Each structure stands twice: as C-alpha cells, then as structure tokens.
Amino acid sequence: xxxxxxxxxxxxxxxxxxxxxxxxxxxxxxxxxxxxxxxxxxxxxxxxxxxxxxxxxxxxxxxxxxxxxxxxxxxxxxxxxxxxxxxxxxxxxxxxxxxxxxxxxxxxxxxxxxxx
Amino acid sequence: xxxxxxxxxxxxxxxxxxxxxxxxxxxxxxxxxxxxxxxxxxxxxxxxxxxxxxxxxxxxxxxxxxxxxxxxxxxxxxxxxxxxxxxxxxxxxxxxxxxxxxxxxxxxxxx
Numbered sequence: 386x387x388x389x390x391x392x393x394x395x396x397x398x399x400x401x402x403x404x405x406x407x408x409x410x411x412x413x414x415x416x417x418x419x420x421x422x423x424x425x426x427x428x429x430x431x432x433x434x435x436x437x438x439x440x441x442x443x444x445x446x447x448x449x450x451x452x453x454x455x456x457x458x459x460x461x462x463x464x465x466x467x468x469x470x471x472x473x474x475x476x477x478x479x480x481x482x483x484x485x486x487x488x489x490x491x492x493x494x495x496x497x498x499x500x501x
Numbered sequence: 502x503x504x505x506x507x508x509x510x511x512x513x514x515x516x517x518x519x520x521x522x523x524x525x526x527x528x529x530x531x532x533x534x535x536x537x538x539x540x541x542x543x544x545x546x547x548x549x550x551x552x553x554x555x556x557x558x559x560x561x562x563x564x565x566x567x568x569x570x571x572x573x574x575x576x577x578x579x580x581x582x583x584x585x586x587x588x589x590x591x592x593x594x595x596x597x598x599x600x601x602x603x604x605x606x607x608x609x610x611x612x
Contacts, residue, residue: 387547417598428604429545429589478544488593489535490600495544 388412389481391493398469399501406464406496408479414459415481419490420452423476435462459483469500505592507603515611520577522606524590527571534566534573537589539605545589549575580610 388411398404408418420432433449435441435456443449453465462481466473476497480490504527514520526534533552537545551557551564551573563576577584587605594601 419599429602431599434598476542476544480545488533488598489547489550490591491547492537492544 387489387491389415389479389491389493391479391496393496394494395497395499397499397501400470401468404466404469404498406466406477406479406498408462408464408481408493410460410481410483410491413481414483415462416459416483417481417488418456418462419480419482420454420462420464421478421480423478423495425476429478432464466498469498471500474498474500505590505601505603507588507590507606509604510607511609512606513609513611514580516580516582518580518610520580520584520608520610522575522577522588522590522608523572524574524603525572526590526592526601528592529568529571530595531568531592533593534564535591535600536562536564536573536575537591537602539587539589541586577608580608582610582612584608585610 390409392407418435421429423429431444432447433441433443435454437456437459441454456462476495478495480492482488482490506525536549538548539545549564551566557564561578565574587607589605590603591600
C-alpha cells in the first residue's frame with residue numbers, strides 16, 4: 386500500500402515551453418500533496434503544499450505563476466512548469482499524505498526535467 | 502522554525518556491521534519521526550516511523566527515540582552494500598503538514 390506514481394518520469398523540452406507533471410496516489414486518498422525540487426547533490430527543497438480543493442501554499446521564493454499546482458481530487462495533483470528555462474532543469478518529486486494518523490508522506494518516483 | 506540536524510557523513514561501515522545514524526531535533530513538542538532512504542538519483546522511500554520513546558524494530562532496521570534528549574536514531578544491522586544511500590530524518594512541523602528534513606547522512610557499506 387501507499388503507492389504514489391508520477392508521470393512522466395523524464396521529460397526533455399525546449400526553452401519557453403510548458404511542462405505538466407502528474408502525481409497520483411494509487412491506493413489511498415491524499416488529503417495533502419507536496420511538490421519538491423532537488424538539484425544534483427543537494428537537499429530536497431519543498432516548493433509547495435496543496436490540499437484537495439484548495440489553492441496551493443507556496444514556499445518563500447517559489448514563483449506561483451511559474452509553478453502552477455492543481456489538486457483537483459484526492460488522488461491527483463499536477464505541477465505545470467510554465468515557460469520553462471534551462472535553470473528549471475531539476476528532479477521534481479511529489480509526495481502525498483493522508484493515509485495514516487501521523488500523516489507520513491509517501492513519495493512518487495520523481496520526474497527528471499531537462500530544459501534545452 | 503523547527504530544526505533537524507544530521508551528520509552529513511559519509512559514514513563508512515564494512516559489510517555485516519551495524520550502521521548507526523543519528524538525528525537531533527529542536528522542537529520538544531514533536532510527536533512523530535520518520536526515516537527515509539534515498540538512493541542516488543531516486544526519490545526518498547519511507548523506511549521507519551516512530552512515535553513513542555524506546556525502540557521500534559522492523560527487520561534489520563531499529564529506530565530509537567529519546568524525547569527527553571531530543572534525538573532519534575536508526576540502526577541497520579548486518580549492513581549490506583545495497584544499504585549504501587542517504588538516510589533522511591524528518592519531523593512534521595506544527596499542524597502535521599510539512600516535513601522538516603535533516604540534510605541527510607550518506608552511508609557507504611563496503612563489501
């Protein structure tokens with residue numbers, strides 16, 4: 386149990402295009418989903434927290450107009466990187482919680498984004 | 502702001518030995534604690550959760566919690582080369598929404 390999937394696992398795009406990443410909780414209802422970014426050899430960086438049916442809460446320094454998050458259902462959240470640039474190239478990871486009393490977070494496998 | 506601290510390592514142990522990973526946290530009110538394992542290039546995987554003082558065992562893994570001293574540790578018995586990874590300690594912030602992660606300890610198990 387507690388499986389989270391992400392799609393796509395890898396994406397390469399041209400500068401200026403938008404990329405959508407999907408995160409799904411497969412066997413539980415995720416009341417809260419989180420989006421992280423991780424650069425090589427660096428720590429996880431939380432970008433935003435989203436609760437189903439509500440607007441996402443972004444961390445300081447994360448541009449909400451550039452990283453659009455939608456959490457339309459208890460099993461699906463999407464992150465859209467708008468007008469992507471090479472500096473947005475990173476490993477994007479979602480996580481989901483809601484399955485247990487102490488709200489453990491279960492991570493998806495991640496999406497590696499390369500912007501040319 | 503809660504803080505979670507870990508030694509970045511690397512912690513090097515020979516195959517078959519016990520690896521001991523430590524984590525301290527700043528918020529005395531913290532109630533739950535998590536250990537994640539992250540292989541290079543992969544996402545974190547939850548391996549242990551602990552909520553009460555004392556030890557919790559799961560296979561080769563034992564989590565130890567001491568709330569009075571504000572530390573939580575992870576012991577890996579019979580370490581294997583496949584255990585080589587970064588181990589992240591995490592504590593939920595107030596409201597149990599976000600997790601505050603330590604910087605992680607890199608474990609290297611040599612054959």
